[in-house]
Each structure stands twice: as structure tokens, then as C-alpha cells.
Amino acid sequence: MQDHRAEGCQEECFHPDVVERVRTEMPGEPLQEELAQLFKVLGDHTRIRILNALCLSELCVCDLTSILGMNQSAVSHQLRVLRDAKLVKSRKQGKNVLYTLDDTHVSTLIRTGSEHIREGK
């Protein structure tokens, strides 16, 4: 026999009034989807290191490649992801492309996250 109550309990196991209130007060789906997408971009070791580096100084791809000690192609790919998410912006200077943080929220997010980590132990 299949489960015919895919979305909710059979009887009164939950509080319908609370559920209803939460449903109406929750942020809209588009915002939640974008929010998840934002954190997904932040949820990568390489990208976090890039952002932490850019918290300290404007840097070209070459600098980042040196700091991270990894493939230039990999760095460029991740910079593209960060650019698309509007977390970093770039400007050309001769042959180089210089990257900076695009937003003050980025450093706030990283700082808050770091606090959470430290207090977790």
C-alpha cells in the first residue's frame, strides 16, 4: 500500500494553527531559492579562500593563483561563479584583471560564520 498523505500527518499530530501562521509569514519562494543559491556559492573551500584573500586586498588572478597554490584555470572558473553571484567585481589594468569584493555583506557573512564556528567548540 502506498502512502496517500505525502504532505502532512494523518490526524492532529501537528498544530494546524502554527503551521498556517508559519506558512503565511515565511519568505517567498523566490527569495528562499536565491538565498540558498547565495550560500551555495559561499559553500566551497576554494571560493571561501578567494573571498578571505580579497577581504585583505585587491588582487589579480595571478596573485590569487599564487596564494591558493592551485591551477589558474580553476581559479578563473571560481571567480566567474563569484562574479555571477555579484560577490566580487573586476577591473582591467593592462594585461591583468584586478578583483575586489563587490559588497559589504560578504565580509559580514564571513565574520558571522566564523563566530559561529569558534563558539561551536
Add this chain to the structure above:
Amino acid sequence: MQDHRAEGCQEECFHPDVVERVRTEMPGEPLQEELAQLFKVLGDHTRIRILNALCLSELCVCDLTSILGMNQSAVSHQLRVLRDAKLVKSRKQGKNVLYTLDDTHVSTLIRTGSEHIREGK
């Protein structure tokens, strides 16, 4: 011919002094790895919705299943991930298990992220 300078440019394309300073002032690797792991946990549509719901009220799994309109198994799996990351905590009450946010940082992260989204448009 292969590329023998995997970690850095050949000559002086970058600023060694800046790179050196960034290297020393960057957070340690363990913290950055944990930070990426934290954001990775936040970077999922289902988990974001769970956290947003728990921002509004303590809820049992059944409530969440109803609010999210999805499989109970999927919800439980994601709650496990959130518990392991110390983002939520649970207590038993009869047959039910009630979940709440474990940390004030969580709501701060969500709020800051939401602001970033809103200002992006």
C-alpha cells in the same frame, strides 16, 4: 610542453609583498574549511526553508513535512544534516520530536544574506 609554474606567475606580474601579507593574515585552513562546510549546509533550498520556518516557531518533523509539502524521509535527512552542523537542536515530546534553531548566528546569517539579495536588484 607542460606548465612548470603551477603556483604563481613567471616574473613580476603580481605584487609579492601584497601576496606575502595576504598569506600571513589569512585565516587558518581549518577555519576556512569549516566555514565552507557551514555555508554548504546553508546552501540548499530545503534546508533554508526549514531554517526559515524554525525562525518563526518550534516545530515537529510532521509540521515541517506539512509546511514544505515534501517527503518525510527527505525532511528527516536534512534535519540530520542541520543537527550535525549544530544549526538546530531537538527535544522529544511524546511521539514527536520538536526542533528549534540552535544558534542566534543562524538568523543573523539569513538576514544578512536576504539583505544582499534585495540590494542586488
Add this chain to the structure above:
DNA sequence: TTATCATATGAATGGTTGTTCATGTAATTG
């Protein structure tokens, strides 16, 4: 006890994604 309910969990799977390799492009230099 047995039956039922709420939740947890292991296995399997389909989709996503980070890295590498190879190549392309734009700017500079000789």
C-alpha cells in the same frame, strides 16, 4: 501483547559541480 504513528536511517540513483586539460582571446612587447 499487537497495532499504529512519528521519526530515523541505509541503500540506490540521478543530478549537480569542482577540477583538469586543452584551447581561445585580448593585451603587451619585441
Add this chain to the structure above:
DNA sequence: CAATTACATGAACAACCATTCATATGATAA
């Protein structure tokens, strides 16, 4: 002009992960 440099990008591959299905556990009720 050709050669080199800094960066970007497309394809391919491997690893990871969210969901589903099936089942297990733990608590309550009959």
C-alpha cells in the same frame, strides 16, 4: 608583424549530494 603573457572558457570526468524507497526504531494506544 609574431611571440608572449594574463586570463577566460568549453568539454570531460570524478566526486559529491539530495531525494526516493524500503525498512527500522521508539513511543503510544487499544
